[in-house]
Amino acid sequence: MDALNLIAAVQALQPDAKVREQTDQPTLIVPAHALVALARQLRDDPTLRFDLLETHTAVDWLDEDRFELLYLLASVPLGHHLTLSVSIDRDEPVVPTLCEVYPIAQWLEREVYDMFGILYDNHPDLRRLFLEDDWVGFPLRKDYEDDFMLERPE
């Protein structure tokens, strides 16, 4: 399915989803509470069949005081791609987990938790993935600092 049809089809499922302009891959901004239901519909709908969560990552928009969570979905049988973008409050970074829809999300969400400290509601095993268990802080947050880091000299 091409990008325009894809966006129309997804918006029919979830009218709250807004299109982000000027992206390489069709991108929809969805509210956090609608995420899991929408993902399940995307996976099960016979014309969409998004059966693969390619990757999941986050962006820390420090000045706008929000985290943007990105879910890159793909359909192997139909060969199309879609990005879902969810924005959440930086002070209260809680979002429902996608584990029940895509089991791979367990690992991806653990990584994002490790780096950004996003808390996934209902995640079965939310522990650090790469860093030591006693690590303090979340290093990919823009305001992260520790003694090891070097500042670039002016």
Place this chain on the structure above:
Amino acid sequence: MGVITDKLPGVLEPVPGGSVLLTAVDQLINWSRSNSLWPLTFGTSCCAIEVMMATGAARHDLARFGAEVARPSPRQADLLVIAGTIVKRMAPRLRTLYEQMAEPRYVMATGSCAICGGPFMYHSYTTVRGADEIIPVDVYVPGCPPRPEAFFYGLLTLQKMIKEGESIRHPGERRRPVLAALPEGMTLDDIRKEMQDLLSHDANVNMAAAVAEGARYSSELKDF
């Protein structure tokens, strides 16, 4: 090998002409060591693609220098090529690998990351700023990533160092080889001028404009 290097000096030294023979044996050993450097397959990021794959493949062909027998076990390798970023969690493993290698062992640090942390030097929570913070390094090959030619230059340098350096009497001693010096009476400015002449004559480059552009670019960089 162990028998030769341990026993030979004691046997030969007292014999008349023994030291000369010993030097000859040294040369033979160093020659064979330098031409059969077996690298350890150890790559941690992008440089590994360059160093392990491009140099080993047909176009550049590491086998020409006798260093193509990549070993997956440190116990069989002589040369540790640090190709890639070393992070805090990798550091103890790198140390272990180095310690597991048999003497004589050589270390090459290829790429800015292995030399100083490279592009991740600042604002990184985990990148070790230079592999030589963990293990001693013999040869540094700069680049991000280095070209295979640069890697070979480093390898040849290491071979030179082995040939000039160690002897049975003083195992483990390393001597830095003299690499390259500018010929007498020549300065960097001369070379620069020669390059500019070449560019303007042979490649039709408008040198004046190019220099002005370069100056503008570097001043912009400063503002940035």
